[in-house]
Amino acid sequence: MELIYKDLSYQIVGALFDVHNEIGGGHKEKIYQRAVASSLARRGIPFEEQVRAELKVFEDPVGYYFLDFLIDNKIILELKAKSFYRMADFRQATKYLQALDLKLAILATFTTTSVRTRRVINFPDSELS
Secondary structure (H helix, E strand, O other): OOOOOHHHHHHHHHHHHHHHHHHOOOOOHHHHHHHHHHHHHHOOOOEEEEEEEEEEEOOEEEEEEEEEEEEOOOEEEEEEOOOOOOHHHHHHHHHHHHHHOOOEEEEEEEOOOOEEEEEEEOOOHHHHO
């Protein structure tokens, strides 16, 4: 299986490491959000911040999600500032992917010593059977 958006993903992860190399660990998530926006812009990666994604049931809007970043209208980037991921983080990313009908989200957590990333894939039902 080929990686989804391999080159763009590589650039995003590079931007995340640039941030950690520049400011290190131990900051609040909002600080990382601002720093990542700066890093993405410096790399010329198109993005939107705090994107509102509408959740619909039977075509009726029932609520909204707010994504940290939508990269090039293709990849959701969600930031965390903690030492580990929780299952809720993966569920959140999956719900965002489904709401926007996108294929890939990247979860990034800034720890005191590094930045860790995980890819979350949205598999359509037909691909699972």
